Amino acid sequence: MGPNHVEVAIVLEALALLYYKQRKYAEAEPLYKRSLTILEKALGPDHFETATCLNNLALLYEDQRKYDEAESFFKRALSITEKTLRADNPRLA
Secondary structure, three states: OOOOOHHHHHHHHHHHHHHHHOOOHHHHHHHHHHHHHHHHHHOOOOOHHHHHHHHHHHHHHHHOOOHHHHHHHHHHHHHHHHHHHHHHOHHHO
């Protein structure tokens, strides 16, 4: 499997979420970023799982009132999600 496998990224995100819910933002942020890096490399920058991670990172920033960072990640997640939905469902194109 290795440290750059998608399954590792998913577990990193789960741990980051736990820290986020505990308001341990300094611990959560690097885990989300590492997960994002793995997902972008393994699945690509426009994959739905990548969008989910971007959204989670945006929520982390939003909760810390880092609105510029949050907005940037939310917009990237939205763009990917719209593309993914259109590709998966021709009726939405």
